[in-house]
Amino acid sequence: xxxxxxxxxxHQPMRLNRFSVFNIGGDNGHPSNYFDHKLNQxxxxxxxxxxxxxxxxxxxxxxNKYDGKFxxxxxxxxxxxxxxxQHLPEVLDSFKxxxxxxxxxxxxxxxxxxxxxLYDELDEFEEQVKMHRQMIxxxxxxxPRVFRNTEAxxxxxxxxxxxxxxxxGIITEGTEKILHWRSPNxxxxxxxxxxxxxxxxxxxxxxxxxxxxxxxxxxHPLTADKYAQWxxxxxxxxxxLFMDYxxxxxxxxxxxxxxxxxxxxxxxxxxxxxxxxxxxxxxVERYQPVGDIDVPWAISWADEERDVSTWLGNDMQVxxxxxxxxxxxxxxxxxxxxxxxxxRRLQTSDHLYYVSTKGMEDGAVHAxxxxxxxxxxxxxxxxxxxxxxxQKIG
Amino acid sequence: xxxxxxxxxxxxxxxxxxxxxxxxxxxxxxTHCYGLTRSLADKNAKVFFFMPKxxxxxxxxxxxxxxxxxxxxxxxxxxxPDSKEIQGQFFEAVYKYNxxxxxxxxxxxxxxxxxxxxxxxxxxxxxxxIAIKEETGIPLVLTIHSTEYDRSGWVYPNQWFxxxxxEGMEKADRIIAVSNFTKNVIVEKYGIHPDKIIVVxxxxxxxxxxxxxxxxxxxxxxxxxxxxxFFLKAANKVLDYExxxxxxxxxxxxxxxxxxxxxxxxxxxxxxxxxxxxTDDEVKHIYGISSVYVMPSVSEPFGITALEAISAGTPTIxxxxxxxxxxxNNCLRVDFWxxxxxxxxIISLLRYDTLHRTLAKEGRREINLFTWDRVADKTINVYxxxx
Numbered sequence: 001x002x003x004x005x006x007x008x009x010x011h012q013p014m015r016l017n018r019f020s021v022f023n024i025g026g027d028n029g030h031p032s033n034y035f036d037h038k039l040n041q042x043x044x045x046x047x048x049x050x051x052x053x054x055x056x057x058x059x060x061x062x063x064n065k066y067d068g069k070f071x072x073x074x075x076x077x078x079x080x081x082x083x084x085x086q087h088l089p090e091v092l093d094s095f096k097x098x099x100x101x102x103x104x105x106x107x108x109x110x111x112x113x114x115x116x117x118l119y120d121e122l123d124e125f126e127e128q129v130k131m132h133r134q135m136i137x138x139x140x141x142x143x144p145r146v147f148r149n150t151e152a153x154x155x156x157x158x159x160x161x162x163x164x165x166x167x168x169g170i171i172t173e174g175t176e177k178i179l180h181w182r183s184p185n186x187x188x189x190x191x192x193x194x195x196x197x198x199x200x201x202x203x204x205x206x207x208x209x210x211x212x213x214x215x216x217x218x219x220h221p222l223t224a225d226k227y228a229q230w231x232x233x234x235x236x237x238x239x240x241l242f243m244d245y246x247x248x249x250x251x252x253x254x255x256x257x258x259x260x261x262x263x264x265x266x267x268x269x270x271x272x273x274x275x276x277x278x279x280x281x282x283x284v285e286r287y288q289p290v291g292d293i294d295v296p297w298a299i300s301w302a303d304e305e306r307d308v309s310t311w312l313g314n315d316m317q318v319x320x321x322x323x324x325x326x327x328x329x330x331x332x333x334x335x336x337x338x339x340x341x342x343x344r345r346l347q348t349s350d351h352l353y354y355v356s357t358k359g360m361e362d363g364a365v366h367a368x369x370x371x372x373x374x375x376x377x378x379x380x381x382x383x384x385x386x387x388x389x390x391q392k393i394g
Numbered sequence: 395x396x397x398x399x400x401x402x403x404x405x406x407x408x409x410x411x412x413x414x415x416x417x418x419x420x421x422x423x424x425t426h427c428y429g430l431t432r433s434l435a436d437k438n439a440k441v442f443f444f445m446p447k448x449x450x451x452x453x454x455x456x457x458x459x460x461x462x463x464x465x466x467x468x469x470x471x472x473x474x475p476d477s478k479e480i481q482g483q484f485f486e487a488v489y490k491y492n493x494x495x496x497x498x499x500x501x502x503x504x505x506x507x508x509x510x511x512x513x514x515x516x517x518x519x520x521x522x523x524i525a526i527k528e529e530t531g532i533p534l535v536l537t538i539h540s541t542e543y544d545r546s547g548w549v550y551p552n553q554w555f556x557x558x559x560x561e562g563m564e565k566a567d568r569i570i571a572v573s574n575f576t577k578n579v580i581v582e583k584y585g586i587h588p589d590k591i592i593v594v595x596x597x598x599x600x601x602x603x604x605x606x607x608x609x610x611x612x613x614x615x616x617x618x619x620x621x622x623x624f625f626l627k628a629a630n631k632v633l634d635y636e637x638x639x640x641x642x643x644x645x646x647x648x649x650x651x652x653x654x655x656x657x658x659x660x661x662x663x664x665x666x667x668x669x670x671x672x673t674d675d676e677v678k679h680i681y682g683i684s685s686v687y688v689m690p691s692v693s694e695p696f697g698i699t700a701l702e703a704i705s706a707g708t709p710t711i712x713x714x715x716x717x718x719x720x721x722x723n724n725c726l727r728v729d730f731w732x733x734x735x736x737x738x739x740i741i742s743l744l745r746y747d748t749l750h751r752t753l754a755k756e757g758r759r760e761i762n763l764f765t766w767d768r769v770a771d772k773t774i775n776v777y778x779x780x781x
Binding site (some may be wrong): 020022314318319357373374377379384 | 631751
């Protein structure tokens, strides 16, 4: 038996207002003015109508059609849930509907989709995970058993902390960097703690996430039966397909046929008697680790490098990151709740992602996701805001 | 049959007609002709470069490149017909030069054999190119470095230039535009079919980085096109926040008195240095020691100076519409009129060392893609289309 485990990352960052050096230290009112509420609402509503609502509807139909045999998992970030509550509660309602079917699992994360797992101390990370836990408890009355860090960032230290916090499993990238010759289609165990690690099968995941509409790709056009056949040939316990939820309708628009693909996918997979679908919790219950992984330096699912260079790859990003950490110390000393909230919203990894100067293929992906005219504008704006926040804290 | 550098085959023979060539140099046209002709010669094309005789002796050290000086003239390619020095003589001088060049090329054909292609640069040489093409049937390639719309800053463009440009563009077999920005102008303002226009971005011979000082540099002709007044407005704002910054306005032009007056009016004349026209060595030096280069052009088909500054390790803020901006990633972009944002970016570069360092480093890396060798390759491809 081989199980297919599908998980979607659902996240929207809080994009920033334009903030020039002349605004630093000025009377610019409440720190929530750092964020471009109008743009954020526009993008959220656009993506909701192109992706979240239609995909949720489709998946609900599919779960019902296959009588719960089609099973999926979600990681909803705190900022995403905030958006739902502010702008379109029906989006959150449709996730609740999905969850009620019993075929849907929820995954823990950092509330702010932050890089707090890379700070010198893990206290802030732990607090953000607890905030996420409380939010999931409040909205879904559920306690997730599997943890997924921001963009699947993972190292031994993070694994240890996550195990200490009581989670049974953790998700990261199935990169050769840690697997070498081994297959991602099994569970592994961190070398330093007791936890089950689910590894993304990046080839099969990216076939949909990145390549679905790439006409020069030999696999194009990707049909559900072809994809299911590839899956049927996989060896191992578990094929982990992890991707951005926005894959459906947003990264690949409706006219690429992505929804048609998705609607046929469960049926085509279930034609094979030796395959079933599992949620992340079921995966860690059913299967046992086949080996250890040792990850002293952080990996992630991002870019070609599969490390943290997407967010900390150049001096500008490191300077912002260090500034964030410094501000954190001061915020905690001062204990101002408003400023603390703002500081946490500024920790969302997307702000650093926009400052990446990577060229070539990855750079094109970065530009696609950025609302700035390039990384340098992203840096100036973000750094100006950090300087202002620093002055506000005093 | 594509033109190749294979020795067995006949060498491509090019009659190129220019106006300026180092050391005689007023703008990007000279820089371009210099880089292009030398790289073409290195690729085994035989280039005869026709240009006006000047006080400076121009020569070539390359076997495949001959510089042929024609007659004498007092006109610069960026002159306006109302320029005082040549009042009344302007149109005559232009016609005279073009007639002389056409005659000289014909003589050259008689002694050295026919050219494969005639290649002209900007309006000044178009009449000669058209005459040669009409007389001999040799295909005509035209490079547009700037149009009358650019040079006038889109304010009262002169119809006399536009008519010459339009005639040349219509009669040319192919047009090379230095940017998509310029290609669009050629299509929209001159009614030329886009398929006839090939975009070839400019290049640079990298300069050396100097010992950086807190200098913000403007370098260019002081004309309406180059937008120096916006540079001064931004300087005024920067100085409120970073009072120790020095601003250098390098170059000369008809707006110099007005700009000096503007600096005095804003009470920043003690922080702004007007250098006047600089020698080549002085230009290299000032690029090297500046911390920020600003190119606030109102209309800029390309802007080679931005490449020069970046090659000297100087982060650059350029007009969004400049041809350079469309081709280059590791720079900052602003609307030329948005002096608040220009000042924001200047101050950010002065304050945030990591921003400055990253732009300098990544900029110099990207500069390596902008070689005259690449320009020559693309130009040869254009020649092959018409031969």
